Amino acid sequence: MKISICGATGYTGEELLRILASHPQAEVVHITSENQTGADINSVYPHFGHIYHQTLTSMEQLDVVAKDSDVVFIALPHGHAMDAVKTITGHGKKVIDLGADYRFADTSVYEKWYKVPHTHKDANAVYGLTELFREKVKHAKILANPGCYTTASILALTPLVKNGLVATDSIIVDAKSGISGAGRGLNQTYHYAEATENLKAYNIGGHRHTPEIEQALSEFASNEVVINFTPHLIPMVRGILATCYANLKPGVSAEQVDDAFVSHYDSEYFIRLLGRGGYPATKNTRGSNFCDIGWHVDKRTGRVIVVSALDNLVKGAAGQAVQNMNVMFGMDELTGLTQVPLYL
Numbered sequence: 407m408k409i410s411i412c413g414a415t416g417y418t419g420e421e422l423l424r425i426l427a428s429h430p431q432a433e434v435v436h437i438t439s440e441n442q443t444g445a446d447i448n449s450v451y452p453h454f455g456h457i458y459h460q461t462l463t464s465m466e467q468l469d470v471v472a473k474d475s476d477v478v479f480i481a482l483p484h485g486h487a488m489d490a491v492k493t494i495t496g497h498g499k500k501v502i503d504l505g506a507d508y509r510f511a512d513t514s515v516y517e518k519w520y521k522v523p524h525t526h527k528d529a530n531a532v533y534g535l536t537e538l539f540r541e542k543v544k545h546a547k548i549l550a551n552p553g554c555y556t557t558a559s560i561l562a563l564t565p566l567v568k569n570g571l572v573a574t575d576s577i578i579v580d581a582k583s584g585i586s587g588a589g590r591g592l593n594q595t596y597h598y599a600e601a602t603e604n605l606k607a608y609n610i611g612g613h614r615h616t617p618e619i620e621q622a623l624s625e626f627a628s629n630e631v632v633i634n635f636t637p638h639l640i641p642m643v644r645g646i647l648a649t650c651y652a653n654l655k656p657g658v659s660a661e662q663v664d665d666a667f668v669s670h671y672d673s674e675y676f677i678r679l680l681g682r683g684g685y686p687a688t689k690n691t692r693g694s695n696f697c698d699i700g701w702h703v704d705k706r707t708g709r710v711i712v713v714s715a716l717d718n719l720v721k722g723a724a725g726q727a728v729q730n731m732n733v734m735f736g737m738d739e740l741t742g743l744t745q746v747p748l749y750l
């Protein structure tokens with residue numbers, strides 16, 4: 407497998423390189439950066455010494471990049487994938503976009519929330535939450551890799567919504583993310599002095615992952631799902647913890663909730679069910695492609711509370727992207743993704 411990465415100097419690009427270094431079928435042929443074109447990746451990320459010796463090229467070389475590759479990962483800010491994807495697919499090559507440009511079936515939703523015109527409306531991209539859309543992923547030419555908060559939230563809520571166990575107008579997702587979720591670029595909010603010893607909510611009622619979660623849940627519900635989603639920035643590097651609340655429909659038992667999770671995910675390697683009463687923790691997933699899920703039935707309030715934890719850069723981005731690549735190319739889905747979580 408000849409693989410290229412557009413945006414290899416960013417955090418998700420770095421994670422793609424880290425994961426692909428131990429993928430037995432992967433050969434990284436081109437990596438791009440606009441600010442550090444011509445530099446060796448070792449000078450940007452010295453931890454790749456003795457592992458990668460590769461010079462960063464520019465997106466201006468995209469025709470060559472595409473010709474030389476079987477698949478191109480795009481790890482660029484949203485809005486930058488569309489022109490690139492047209493060029494890459496024009497060469498008959500597959501693309502996996504880690505950004506948001508292809509995540510919405512209705513491109514007007516993308517335009518409304520991201521404030522960017524969509525210039526590739528007939529792309530027929532597949533939304534790659536692997537465990538839920540695997541059959542479509544197998545045939546994808548343009549793969550839209552989900553967002554990090556969205557992966558945690560959708561995996562936590564789908565069994566309940568799909569089995570009709572909860573009132574879909576009662577869903578609340580309260581989620582916390584580590585700072586790497588904001589990428590490597592500099593911004594005052596993410597300075598050490600601003601972010602450490604601090605916990606704050608942001609974008610209440612307006613975060614762009616809201617319509618993405620609603621789109622996926624609506625596919626599994628009998629109606630349009632509308633949710634409240636509140637993200638928080640928490641002073642750690644990696645990890646997302648999503649705490650999801652919903653009202654149980656009258657008469658739904660705790661055992662029905664258990665059955666819904668087990669029947670959906672029991673055979674999924676990357677989803678670890680901690681069961682009813684389980685407490686997922688970001689530390690247990692750090693550096694790995696696992697998503698841990700636990701749930702609680704509160705008889706007093708009639709609510710179910712689902713907690714999910716994952717690494718935003720792995721199952722929330724680069725790991726899931728490699729998982730999707732494995733499925734798209736008929737490889738064992740676990741290939742290159744069996745990293746043990748880095749507990750300490």
Ligand SMILES: NC(=O)C1=CN([C@@H]2O[C@H](COP(=O)(O)OP(=O)(O)OC[C@H]3O[C@@H](n4cnc5c(N)ncnc54)[C@H](OP(=O)(O)O)[C@@H]3O)[C@@H](O)[C@H]2O)C=CC1
Binds near residue numbers: 416
């Ligand atoms: N961080 C996360 O946890 C997650 C991120 N994502 C998504 O993945 C994508 C990448 O995110 P992340 O790696 O965090 O971002 P970073 O900000 O860390 O990296 C961005 C990359 O894009 C390149 N880049 C920036 N602007 C341009 C431009 N105008 N033209 C070409 N290249 C450009 C940068 O290269 P250089 O500056 O060297 O030129 C860099 O390699 C985003 O769409 C993000 O939303 C998805 C899930 C999780």
Ligand SMILES: CC(=O)N[C@@H](CCC(=O)OP(=O)(O)O)C(=O)O
Binds near residue numbers: 504
């Ligand atoms: C902590 C932090 O800032 N996180 C980012 C989520 C990153 C992400 O997944 O964004 P995309 O949907 O564009 O891929 C945010 O809240 O915007």
